[in-house]
Amino acid sequence: MATKKKNGNSIVDQIRDEASSVETKVNRGAKPAMKFPIRSLQNVKYDPKKGFFEMRGRKKERTLTVNTVKTFAQTLRMMSLSKxxxxxxxxxxxxxxxxxxxxxxxxxxxxxxxxxxVMDDVEALFGVNREQLGFIPEEKGGDVAGQLVVIDNDPSTGQPLRIDCTKFGSGAYSIPISVEQLKFETKAKFILVIETAGMFQRLVKHSYWKSANCILISMGGVPTRACRRFIRRLSDDKRIPVYVFVDGDPYGISNIYRTLKVGSGSAAHLNEFFCVPKARFLGITPQDIIDYELPTHPMKEVDIKRAKDALKNDPFFLHHKAWQTAVRQLLKMGVRAEQQALAKHGLNYVIEEYLPNKLANTKAFLP
Amino acid sequence: MKKGRASQKGGGTAQAELFGEETSSEMAEQKTRGSSKTSQLKVTKKNRTPSPKTPKSRGVHKVAKQREISVSEFFAKNRHLLGFDNPSKALLTTVKEAVDNSLDACDEAGITPEIHVAITQTQDDRYLVSVQDNGPGITPKEIPRIFGSLLYGSKFHRLRQSRGQQGIGISAAGMYGQLTTGKPMTIVSRVKRNKAHRFSIMLDTNTNLPVIKSDEEVEWESKHGTCVELELEASYKSGRHSVDDYLWQIALANPHVEIHYTPPKGDARTIARATKVLPAEAKEIKPHPRGVELGQLMKMLKDTRARNLSAFLQTEFSRVSGKVASEILAKTKLSEKTSPARAHRDAAESLYKAIQSTKIMNPATNCLSPIGDDQLIASLMERHDADFCAAITRPTAVYRGNPFLIEAAIAYGGKSFSADEPIKLYRLANRVPLMYQKMACAISKSVIDVAWRNYLVQQSRGAMPVAPMAVLVHIASVWVPFTSESKEAIASYPEITKEVKLAVQESGRKVATHIRRGRRLADQEKKKSYIEKYIPHIGIALQEILGLTDAKRTTTENNLKDILEKSRKL
Incomplete structure (x- = not known):
């Protein structure tokens, strides 16, 4: 990942080139146009060797007409702001x-x-990350606790700063928006990525990371770019496996897990960096619902639609037979189960039984 | 008014035994009224004893239970059939019957109608209704039967377009007033060059005969005309289904009428006429062969004066020439020379079948008097001040041998409408607005049936369209098929619904053109403003990014404007 400084000039150049081609066309009496990559699942392909969603390269041309003049003007002004x-x-x-x-x-x-x-369009137009355009998200990156030392720089002095993630007590280290400068020290055996803050709290409270010798990361829903990049860099640098623990429903599987592992359809030009191809699915699997006799809720209309959509259109699920079977099984059962449903067998059942059981056979994890 | 055939027996001396024991013999026939001439009411004093021929005669040995029912008694008990189901509707029906009669009388006499309607509250739940017209007036001899006897009138047996058709209306109103207040109806009428008469009349519900309470010559300021006054139990409301709304719609349907209205509350008002053109006179026609049913045909065969079948067909029906008559008879085994009186039932049936399979010209159309496209548009514009108005008159069509004609008009846009409310639908039958039973009416059903979205008008499935719009549909016919005696809804004959749909669709197309033109103009306007709004921002952005000079920026903006405006015109 190129840093902002290094790429700064070339971004400005790209913006200038685009604007200049518009200006030239207009003054030649022709209708100007800009070509945007199509940002959707329809325009990505999945190559398991590369491990992430890659853009297919289809583009839509936005010609300047009466109907597009507003968006066109806004896009140009956004580019000017970025410059x-x-x-x-x-x-x-x-x-x-x-x-x-x-x-x-x-x-x-x-x-x-x-x-x-419009910002996402501009980002895709130049094939860069929005941070390179000078725009940053407000969203939080995610929380980390466990056997990890993060080495960051002090923003005021520039001196290296060692952050020990075992020393946050019942709290946690917060992943920053930009993670490129971070370095890591760890002896953990694996990273456990968790969907809900509630489950993360339980595992932190009982120092699960100590007994299992791992790093706990809470995503809080669909992982942000920073969170995905953090996990990716950490697992690549330290060569440790990533296990994902989410709700047993189509949202947990197709939105959260799939986005973490192979990226999203709408910012596909960035997936190469913002994904964790190594990630494996720990649970909750549809089979877990049966094996652990978990209490369930009936699937909602949107859940069913999401699952069917994944089976039909999502290149990731189309590629993995195991996933197709699992999603079909879930659809057939017509129910969903949350992570917290394990509390049926006792609040700490997840720590004492479920996780050790599952971790005993990591080879059986879904891809 | 129901200027009926003069009655020699209009008993001015009949006793007012309102609830006496004696019964009329004719009631059994009233139910078949719709299809047969036999229903002509021949109530006379002679008939006051039960006739041995009546169908009920088999019950003679049980006299106490089986009894004739008089027409008046029947309707007194079934007042809802005539539109007197509740107090507010009773008021409306009373005004409606009186006004309909006045307009019919004026039209027949070729007089430009001017009608005064006044309603005053006399007690909590009682109102005095007075309707006065400048019609030709009624001779004193006819007045009692017209106002004091049900099913007496001139309009039932003839085939001619008129508002009233049954001879029930005004006398039923009088009967209702009498039942609820015990007071007689007052009629003042004056025929040109004669003295005015003031009658006070009640109706004997047992005998269906008028009871004259008083009859005096009076001075009257009008040269000719009629004034009906009666008191009844009623309640006055404004809004939909109100007398106000009805009069307003009457003016819409009859642009040549002027109405002076004094409501029970609020100021007196005048609804001015929108045109001085009188409607074309409607001619009376003979029945069309296709419109006659077997029973009626048999009766006509019996009653005719024609000597042979060929002459019978030619004289008793419209659109039957000598050639057509031979064509019909050739399909039967009957001779042209056969005497109609001797044609038995089987002969009548073969004749009936032959008529159905013979091609006969459609009935003449001069029996119908449409409002007319120009008058409809003038009327709608006068009442609604719309942006756009279109009217269509369909060619005459036929249902069950009765000629009818559909007119439709649509007023669109303007201040009197709201864009997100269902359209205002005016249903008119022979120039009379239909106020009740909207959803039971063939007109409403047909209007809903039209695919309004094709005409750029919103409509949810099976509902009235939603638009700033009024739709008016008028059916003119020698016999309008109502679903009930109170004349509130049109029966759904397929021929009628088809014509209504065609008329509404045709005017809908004109409205769509109007809407489209409006949208196109608005669209162009919007696009133009779009260009002017956003091009400067493209200029600003390019200047900021490329560091253009102000002059260069202006040229770029102008060039861009040219490009876009050119492409818009193409």
């Missing part, structure tokens, strides 16, 4: 960028999702 940020070495959060647009009179964005979309 200014990069040149002055400043940053703006996505929300701040949205507020900056409020000064653009008629071209302003009504709601933040509109400005986020």
């Amino acid at each position: 200014e940020l990069v040149e002055t070495d400043d940053i703006a959060t996505k929300r701040e960028a949205y507020y900056v647009s409020k000064n653009w009179e008629e071209a302003r964005f009504k709601e933040q999702p509109e400005s986020d979309t």
Whole structure:
């Protein structure tokens, strides 16, 4: 991953090139156009050797017409803002960028999702990470506890700073937005990535990382880019396996686990860096629901749709037979089970029985 | 008014034994009224004893239980059939019957109608209704039967377009008033060059005969006309289904009428006429062979004066020439020379079948008097001040041998409408607005049946369309097929629903053109403003990124404007 400084000039150059081609076309009397990669699951392919969703390269051309003139103007103004940020070495959060647009009179964005979309378009147009454009997300990266020392730099002095993740007590270390500068020291045997903050709290409270000699990371829903990148760098640097523990429902499987492992469809140009191909699925599997006699809830309409969609359109599930079987099994059962459902057998059943049982046979984990 | 055939027996001396024992003999026939001429009411004093021919005669040995029912008694008990189900509807029906009669009378006499309607509250639940017209007036001899006897009238047996058709309306209102207040109806009428008469009349429900309480010559300021006054138990409401709404719609359906209205509450008002053009006179026609049923045909065969079948067909029916008559008879085993009186049942049946399979020209259309496209548009514009108005008159069509004609008009846009409410639907039958039973009516069903989205009008499945719009549908016919005696909804004959749909669709297309034109203009306007709004921002962004000079930025913006405007025109 290239750093901001090193790439700064080339981003400005790219913005200038794009603007210049628009300007030239207009003054030649032709309709200007910009080519954007299509940001959807339809436009990605899955190569298990590479281990992540890769863009297929289909693009949509946005020609400047009466109907597109508003978006076109907004895209250009967003590019101009990005150029200014990069040149002055400043940053703006996505929300701040949205507020900056409020000064653009008629071209302003009504709601933040509109400005986020334009930002994502610009990001994909240049094939860069939004941090390289000077934009940063507000979202938190995730929490870490366990056998790990993170080496960061002190923002004021630039001196190396050792952060021991065993020393946060009942709290945790928070993954920063940019993780490229971090270095790691660890002797842990594996990384356990957890969907919910509640389960993470339980494992931290009972110092599960100590007995299992591992690193615990809480994603809090779909993992952010920073969280994905952190896990990826950590596991690559230290060559340790990553096990994922999420709810046994289509959201946990297809949204959270799949995004962590192979990336997303909407920012596919970045998946190469923001994914964890090594990740394996610990649970909760559909078979777990039966084996551990877990209490369930009926699947909702959206769950069923999500599962069917995964089977039909998602290149990751289309590739893995084991996953197809599992998702079909879940659909057939028509139920879902949360991580916390294990509490049926006692609050600490997950620590004493479930995790040790599962970890005894990591080869059986779903891909 | 129901200027009926003069009655020699209109008994001015009949005793007012309202609830006496004696019964009329004719009631059994009233139920078959719709299809047969036999229903002509021949109530006379002679008939006041039970006739041995009546179907009920087999019950003679049980006299105490089996009894004739008089027409009036029947309707007094079944007042809902005539539109008197509740107090507010009773008020509306009373005004409606009186106004319908006035308009019919004026139209027949070729007089531009001017009608005064006044309603005053006399007690908590009692109202005095007075309707006065400038019609030709009624001779004193006819007044008692017209107002004091049900099913007496001039309109039932003829085939001609008129508002009233049964001879029930105004006398039923009088009967209702009498039942609820015990007071007689007052009629003042004056025929040109004669003195005015004031009658006070009640109705004997047992005998269906008028009882004259008083009859005096009076001075009257009008040269001719009729004024009906009666008191009844009622309640006055405003809004939908109100007298106000009805009069407003009457004016819509009859652009040539002027109405002066004094409501029980609030100020008197005048609804001015939208046109001075009188409707074309509607001619009376003979029945069309296709519209006659077997029983009626048999009766006509019996009653005719024609000497042979060929002459019978030609004289008693419309659209039957000598050639058509031979064509019909050739399909039967009957001779043209056969005497109609001797044609037995089987002969009548073969004749009936032959008529059905012979091609006969459609009935003449001069018996119908449509409102007319121009009048409809003038009327809707006068009442609604809409942005756009279109009207369609369909060619005459036929159901069951009765000619009818559909007119439709649509008013779109303007201040009087709201865009997110269902359309306003006016249902008119022979120039009379239909106020109740909207969803039972063939007109409403047909309007809902139209695929309004094709005409750029919102509509959910099976519901009235939603648009800033009024739809008016008028059916003109010599015999309008109502679903009940109170004349509130049109029966769904397939021929009628088809014509209504065609008329509404045709006017819908015109409205769609109007809407499309409006949208196109708005669209162009929007695109133009789009270009002007956003091009400067492209200029600003390019200037910021490329460091353009102000001059260069202006040229770029202008070039861009040219490119976009050119492409818009293409």
